[in-house]
Amino acid sequence: MPRKKITIAITGLNNTDNPGPGVPFIRAIRESDRFETTVIGLAYENLEPGIYMEGITDKTYLIPYPSSGAEQLLARIEQIHRKNPIDVLIPNYDAELFTFIKNEGWLRERGIRTFLPGMESFMERTKDNLSSFGEKYDLKVPKSLPLTGAHQVDQLFEDLDFPVFVKGKFYDAYKAWDKHEVSTLFHKISAKWGLPVMVQEFVEGTEVNVIALGDGKGNTIGAVPMRKTYITDKGKAWGGITIDDEKMLSLTYDIIRKTKWRGGMELEMIRTRDNEYYIIEINPRLPAWLYLAVAAGQNLPEAMVRLALDEKVEPFHAFKSGKMFIRYSYDLIGDISLFESITVKGEL
Amino acid sequence: MRIKKSVAVSENGFVFDSSTGDSFNLNSIGREIVELMKNGSEQSEITQKIVERYEVEPAIFEQNLMDFQSMLKQFNLMEE
Numbered sequence: 411m412p413r414k415k416i417t418i419a420i421t422g423l424n425n426t427d428n429p430g431p432g433v434p435f436i437r438a439i440r441e442s443d444r445f446e447t448t449v450i451g452l453a454y455e456n457l458e459p460g461i462y463m464e465g466i467t468d469k470t471y472l473i474p475y476p477s478s479g480a481e482q483l484l485a486r487i488e489q490i491h492r493k494n495p496i497d498v499l500i501p502n503y504d505a506e507l508f509t510f511i512k513n514e515g516w517l518r519e520r521g522i523r524t525f526l527p528g529m530e531s532f533m534e535r536t537k538d539n540l541s542s543f544g545e546k547y548d549l550k551v552p553k554s555l556p557l558t559g560a561h562q563v564d565q566l567f568e569d570l571d572f573p574v575f576v577k578g579k580f581y582d583a584y585k586a587w588d589k590h591e592v593s594t595l596f597h598k599i600s601a602k603w604g605l606p607v608m609v610q611e612f613v614e615g616t617e618v619n620v621i622a623l624g625d626g627k628g629n630t631i632g633a634v635p636m637r638k639t640y641i642t643d644k645g646k647a648w649g650g651i652t653i654d655d656e657k658m659l660s661l662t663y664d665i666i667r668k669t670k671w672r673g674g675m676e677l678e679m680i681r682t683r684d685n686e687y688y689i690i691e692i693n694p695r696l697p698a699w700l701y702l703a704v705a706a707g708q709n710l711p712e713a714m715v716r717l718a719l720d721e722k723v724e725p726f727h728a729f730k731s732g733k734m735f736i737r738y739s740y741d742l743i744g745d746i747s748l749f750e751s752i753t754v755k756g757e758l
Numbered sequence: 759m760r761i762k763k764s765v766a767v768s769e770n771g772f773v774f775d776s777s778t779g780d781s782f783n784l785n786s787i788g789r790e791i792v793e794l795m796k797n798g799s800e801q802s803e804i805t806q807k808i809v810e811r812y813e814v815e816p817a818i819f820e821q822n823l824m825d826f827q828s829m830l831k832q833f834n835l836m837e838e
Contacts, residue, residue, distance in 0.1 A: 616778070637779030653779040654764060681778075731776040 413446040417494060418715065419487075419522075421452045422502025422698075423460025423467070427739075428581075428644050431502045433460045434701040436467065438711040441704070445715065450494055452487075456752045462744045469494060472756040476509040484513060491520060498523045498718045500711075502695055504580045507532060525718040527694050528626070531669045535692040537577055537608045543692070547668050549661070550688045552613045552680075556606035560593045566609055575610040575690075578603035583645050585612065610690070615682040617641065618655065620662045621696060621703045623710045625717060626672030632710050632726035633662045634703040639734065647699050652706045654731035661687060674700075674714060699735060706733040759827070759836045761796045775835060782833065787812070791826060 418439060422430030432451070439447050451460060451467030454475055461470045471490050474482045490496070499522050501510045510517070511526050518524075526532075535543050537554065544551030555566055557576075567589060576595040577583040580603050586592045592609065599607045622633040635658040640649030662677055674696030680688045696710060703710055706729040716723050752758045764777035771784035773792070784792060787808070794804045804823060809816050830836050 618779075639779065651779045654776045655778070732774060 411443070413442075413444060415446045415448075416497045416715070416719070417448040417450060418498045418500060419450040419452055419490065419496040420467075420500040420502065421454070421473075421506060423451050423453050423458040423470070424455070425459040425463070427642060428646055429698040429737075430458075430460075431696050431698045431700055432500075433463065433466055434698060434704075435500060435502065435696065435711045436460075437701055438704045438709055439715060440465070442709060442712040442715075444712060448494070450490065450496060452490075453752070456749065459742060461752055461758055462742050462748060470752065470758045472752060476506045480509045480513060483509060484516060487517075487522070488520065491522060496522045498525075498715050500524070500714070501526070504693065504695065507694055523718040523720075525673050525714050527671060527673045527675075531671055532694050534669075535694065537579060537610075537691065538606050540608075540610075540689070540691070544689065547665060549665070550686060552611040552688050552690060554608050554610040557592075557596055557609050558606050560596050563589050563592050563596070566592075570609065570611055573612045575608075575612055577608040577610060579606065579608075613680045613682065613688045613690070615680040615688075617647075618653070618658060618679050618681050618687075619647070619650075619697065619699075620658050620675075620677040620679070621700055621710065622662050622666060622671075622675045622677065623696070623713055623717075624666040624669075624671030624673065624675060625723070626670060628667045628670045629725060630663045630666045631713050631717070631723055632703070632708040632729075633659055633666075634706050634708055634729045635659060635662075636699065636702060640736070649734065649736045650699055650702060651734040652702060652729060652731050655681075657685070657687060661689075665692075674710065702733060702735045703729065705735070706730045759831065759838060760798070761792060761830070762835055762837045765792075765796070765835050767792050767796070773835070778834060780833065780835075782835075788826065791823065792830075795827075 420432050422432030424430045425433045436449050449467045451470035452473045453461050453470055460466050473486045476483050511529050514524055538556050540551050540554050573585050573587050575583050576586050578599040582599055584595050596607050617638045620635045623631040625631050635653050635655045636650045637653050638647040638650050642648050676693040676697040678691040708726045708729050713723050765775050767773050771789040773782040805816055
C-alpha cells in the first residue's frame with residue numbers, strides 16, 4: 411500500500427528529565443507504514459533537545475508562548491503554514507491546549523486538522539475540578555482543595571492530614587509534611603504556574619498510569635496500562651512496564667464512554683494495597699512514555715493522526731504485557747551554527 | 759488460595775505478575791513449589807514430592823511451606 415504523504419506540526423520537543431511527548435510521538439509516526447511524514451517541530455525554547463536530534467524533525471520553528479497572546483501564536487502558525495503547509499497539528503503541552511482547543515475552528519478553516527478534547531471535557535478534568543469530576547463520574551479521587559493564598563493554609567488542614575501533595579495548575583507536584591512546607595511550596599509553585607495551587611490528600615500505593623485514545627463518540631480506540639518502575643525526583647516515570655490490569659482498563663473505558671473523550675489521554679492512578687484505584691490526575695494528551703504503548707502493539711499516535719484526517723479507525727483490542735522502557739540521557743553534540751540559526755532566524 | 763493466573767515463572771525462577779508488574783526471584787526449590795502450586799497440586803502432594811527429592815522431614819517442610827505460602831499471599835501473588 412503506498413504511504414500517504416502528510417505534514418505534521420508538533421510541539422513538546424523538550425526531551426529533558428521532564429520530557430514532553432513530542433519526540434516519542436514523532437518516533438511513532440515515523441514508524442507508521444500508512445504515512446510518509448514530514449515533521450515540522452514547533453519549539454518554545456531554543457534548547458529543546460528535539461530540535462537538534464537526528465531524524466526527528468525535518469524543520470523546526472520557534473513559536474511564541476500562548477501566554478504572550480493567542481493572536482501572536484496563531485499568526486506565527488499561519489506564517490509557518492504558508493511556508494510549509496501543515497495537515498495535522500499536534501499540541502502536546504497542557505498549558506497550550508486551551509488556546510489550540512479554542513482555535514480549532516480557526517485552524518480547520520486553514521486546512522490544519524487537530525484531534526483534541528472538547529472544551530467542556532478539557533475543563534472539567536483540570537486539577538482544581540478533580541473532586542467534582544470524581545463525584546460526577548462516580549470515581550474515587552483523593553480529596554483536593556484549592557489554595558489561592560498562603561494565609562489559607564491553616565484553614566485547609568482542618569480537612570486534610572499530612573503528608574499532602576502540593577501541585578501546580580499544569581505541572582509540578584511535591585510532597586509536603588507540614589504547614590511551613592506547604593506555604594513555601596505555595597509561593598514556589600504559584601510563581602511558576604499561577605493560581606490556584608492544589609493541595610491533594612496523599613494516597614499510599616503503587617503509581618500506575620493508563621495511556622488512552624478516545625474517538626470523541628465514547629469509544630476507546632486504544633488503552634495500555636503501565637506501572638512506573640523508576641520515578642524521578644520530579645515524579646516522572648524514568649522506567650515503566652506494561653501490565654494487564656483489567657480494572658484499570660475498565661475504568662479507562664468507562665471514563666472515555668461517559669465523557670465522550672476526544673484525543674489522547676493519560677490517567678494517573680494510585681492502586682492501594684486493597685486494590686482500590688484512586689484517580690490522581692487526568693492529562694488531556696498522550697504522555698511522554700507513549701512509545702511503550704507502540705512497542706506493546708498500539709501505535710496510538712498513528713491512530714490519532716488518522717482520526718484527525720477523518721479516517722475510520724478500528725479500535726485496538728490487545729497489547730503485550732511485560733514490555734518495559736527505561737529512559738536514558740545522552741549528550742548530543744552540535745555546532746554553535748545550529749543554535750545561531752534557531753536563535754536568530756527562529757528556524758532550523 | 760492458589761497462584762494468580764497472571765503470574766508466570768521462568769526456568770530461572772524469575773516470577774512476573776503481568777497484572778501488577780511485580781517481579782521476584784525464586785531459588786530452585788521455591789520455583790519447584792510455585793510450579794506445583796500453579797499445576798493445582800494440594801499441600802500433601804507438594805510435601806510428598808519435595809520430601810521424595812530432598813532430605814527434609816515432612817513436618818519441617820510443611821511448616822516451611824506454610825511460611826512460604828503466607829509470603830506469596832503477602833506479595834499479592836495468590837487469589838481465592
